[in-house]
Amino acid sequence: MKSEKQKKTKYGASALLLVPMYLTALVLVLGPLLYMVYLSLMSRGEVWGFINDVTLDNYVQLMEPLYLNTFFASLKLALLSTALIILLGYPFGYFMARLSSDWKRRMMLLIMLPFWTSSLIRLYGWIIVFRSNGTLDQLLMFLGVTDSPLRLLYTYPAVVVGMIYALLPFMILAVYSSAEKMDWRLVDAARDLGASRLKAFTSITLPLTMPGLLSGIILTFIPSMGLFFIADILGGNKIVLVGSMIQDLMTRGRNLPLEAAMAVVLMAMTSALLWLYRKISRTSKLEGLV
Amino acid sequence: MKKKRIKLSGIYLAVILFLTYVPILLTVVYSFNASKLTSVWEGFSLKWYQELLRDRDLREALINSLILAVSSCSAATVIGTMGALGMKKVPLKTNGLIESISTMPMMIPEIILGMVFLAAFSLVGLPFGMTTLIISHTVFCIPYIFMMVRARLEGMDQSIEDAARDLGAGPFRLFWDITLPMILPAVLSGMLLAFAMSFDDVIISLFVTGPRTNTLPVKIYTKLKTGVTPEINALATIMLAVIVSALLLSNFISTRKTRRKVRDI
Numbered sequence: 001m002k003s004e005k006q007k008k009t010k011y012g013a014s015a016l017l018l019v020p021m022y023l024t025a026l027v028l029v030l031g032p033l034l035y036m037v038y039l040s041l042m043s044r045g046e047v048w049g050f051i052n053d054v055t056l057d058n059y060v061q062l063m064e065p066l067y068l069n070t071f072f073a074s075l076k077l078a079l080l081s082t083a084l085i086i087l088l089g090y091p092f093g094y095f096m097a098r099l100s101s102d103w104k105r106r107m108m109l110l111i112m113l114p115f116w117t118s119s120l121i122r123l124y125g126w127i128i129v130f131r132s133n134g135t136l137d138q139l140l141m142f143l144g145v146t147d148s149p150l151r152l153l154y155t156y157p158a159v160v161v162g163m164i165y166a167l168l169p170f171m172i173l174a175v176y177s178s179a180e181k182m183d184w185r186l187v188d189a190a191r192d193l194g195a196s197r198l199k200a201f202t203s204i205t206l207p208l209t210m211p212g213l214l215s216g217i218i219l220t221f222i223p224s225m226g227l228f229f230i231a232d233i234l235g236g237n238k239i240v241l242v243g244s245m246i247q248d249l250m251t252r253g254r255n256l257p258l259e260a261a262m263a264v265v266l267m268a269m270t271s272a273l274l275w276l277y278r279k280i281s282r283t284s285k286l287e288g289l290v
Numbered sequence: 291m292k293k294k295r296i297k298l299s300g301i302y303l304a305v306i307l308f309l310t311y312v313p314i315l316l317t318v319v320y321s322f323n324a325s326k327l328t329s330v331w332e333g334f335s336l337k338w339y340q341e342l343l344r345d346r347d348l349r350e351a352l353i354n355s356l357i358l359a360v361s362s363c364s365a366a367t368v369i370g371t372m373g374a375l376g377m378k379k380v381p382l383k384t385n386g387l388i389e390s391i392s393t394m395p396m397m398i399p400e401i402i403l404g405m406v407f408l409a410a411f412s413l414v415g416l417p418f419g420m421t422t423l424i425i426s427h428t429v430f431c432i433p434y435i436f437m438m439v440r441a442r443l444e445g446m447d448q449s450i451e452d453a454a455r456d457l458g459a460g461p462f463r464l465f466w467d468i469t470l471p472m473i474l475p476a477v478l479s480g481m482l483l484a485f486a487m488s489f490d491d492v493i494i495s496l497f498v499t500g501p502r503t504n505t506l507p508v509k510i511y512t513k514l515k516t517g518v519t520p521e522i523n524a525l526a527t528i529m530l531a532v533i534v535s536a537l538l539l540s541n542f543i544s545t546r547k548t549r550r551k552v553r554d555i
Contacts (some may be wrong), residue, residue: 013461014376014379014380015376015380016376017372017373017375017376017379017380018372018373018376018377018380018382018385018388020368020369020372020373021369021370021372021373021376021377021388021392021432021436022384022388024369024392024428024429024432025388025391025392026388026391028410028425028429029391029392029394029395029429030391031410032406032407032409032410033394033406035406035409035410035413036405036406036409039409088306091299091302092302092303092306095299095300095302095303096303098299107303107307109537109541110307111307111310112537113534113537114310114311114314116486116533116537117314117529117530117533117534118489118490118507118510118526118529118533119490119492120490120492120507120510120511120514121314121317121510121522121525121526121529121530122313122314123313123514124313124317124510124514124522124523124526125312125313125314125315125316125317125526126313127514128313128316128317128320129312129313129316135312135316165310165313168310222397222398222399223399223400225399226399226400226401226402226493227493228401228493229492229493229511232515233511233514233515243399243401246401246405247401247404247496247497250405250408250497256409259405260405260409263401263402263405263406266399266401266402267398267402270397270398270399270402274397
């Protein structure tokens with residue numbers, strides 16, 4: 001403590017630059033997060049709020065089928081979306097890295113453009129596509145694939161498409177940024193030495209782009225657990241996810257400690273994933289972010 | 291053989307990009323549709339734009355969103371830039387820890403952040419509304435600016451600052467004449483990013499907004515939940531136009547910057 005003070009006097013007024021950042025980090029981020037953990041250990045109040053009485057009941061209550069099923073439904077959707085995003089996004093990032101630098105720049109702009117438009121508005125476009133007698137129905141009927149409207153809006157596939165659409169750019173950018181740094185001569189060398197195309201890919205390209213792929217998984221999986229508005233808008237009220245559940249319970253404010261426990265569990269999962277990522281890739285930097 | 295492979299990958303890129311733009315293009319096209327139904331085209335009309343202009347609720351929400359984005363983005367810019375500068379000048383042991391705490395809002399799902407803020411604000415008894423919105427948006431905007439500025443500071447040539455100091459420049463002179471111009475592009479692009487994030491945020495705003503303060507995304511969200519109004523098409527098109535121009539502007543600034551860099555060499 002003393003040495004810190006000495007340092008502060010040594011650096012003089014410059015240390016003041018740090019004050020707002022330190023204050024916001026401690027008071028507005030760490031404080032509220034700790035408060036939530038504290039809340040999750042409290043008992044539920046009679047009508048609203050909580051009683052100062054330490055208990056693990058909230059965590060036990062989360063084991064009830066109602067909550068467990070919602071949790072697994074969210075996990076399933078997140079895993080499915082992430083898997084499809086890998087399938088679509090990995091080749092995209094990979095092919096993009098092989099383009100000429102002019103095309104790379106153009107591609108980047110084209111990807112970023114919709115990414116920066118309002119996420120709600122992009123979802124709205126999918127309502128037009130999916131709604132009964134909407135663009136997709138009309139196209140399919142015109143092509144003679146179906147002869148009556150499919151009514152795809154408010155179905156599971158519509159939600160999955162919405163999730164992919166919202167999160168695909170993260171994967172593309174992450175894979176692209178690591179594929180771009182790759183030394184492609186290694187692939188040529190492997191091919192010259194007689195490796196098949198598949199062998200060269202699995203033994204050279206895949207390991208070298210792994211950091212990007214992992215970072216992309218983190219960047220898509222973590223938000224996908226919480227993006228409740230996609231399921232809300234494209235799935236109607238049929239698909240209940242952890243996110244919509246928290247939001248619903250929270251706005252009605254009926255059981256604060258229970259919701260806090262839910263958030264702590266989600267938080268712990270997120271931190272575990274980030275920790276795993278750091279372990280595997282030996283860096284805390286997420287590829288393709290900023 | 292090789293040529294064919296390139297072609298296939300090109301087709302793949304084009305198809306995915308096309309699918310990305312389909313919903314956006316449809317929104318724009320249908321904003322000019324005379325019919326209320328999004329499935330039939332009944333000719334060109336600016337009806338929905340007129341209706342939009344008449345909608346007082348939406349206008350109020352737009353003003354709220356602008357106030358919110360401008361104030362939280364400015365506050366975050368000051369705090370984030372000061373923090374990045376301070377951490378470089380004053381290498382405290384705790385800096386790393388504070389950095390990971392302040393960048394946490396980027397890493398955790400927004401829904402948790404919204405919840406955490408809601409709980410914290412009700413604890414201190416802050417009334418929900420513009421104040422709570424500004425505080426929470428500022429907190430999640432800080433990491434974007436901080437990381438941009440820090441990356442720029444890391445790549446900065448220290449000798450220029452040293453030279454200025456040796457030539458007798460005081461700390462303020464040093465900041466205004468040397469440091470600020472050098473970090474300005476990073477500050478501006480961070481600000482743009484933060485502005486876009488704040489202006490687009492639904493999840494956190496839904497949690498911390500009061501019953502009487504609507505932001506534009508919150509308003510759109512409630513409208514989309516209840517049903518489809520072609521008005522939203524028009525609104526989407528306008529927002530799209532604004533965002534595209536902002537993006538092109540930032541692109542213009544950054545290409546000018548690189549051009550200047552090339553010229554300097």
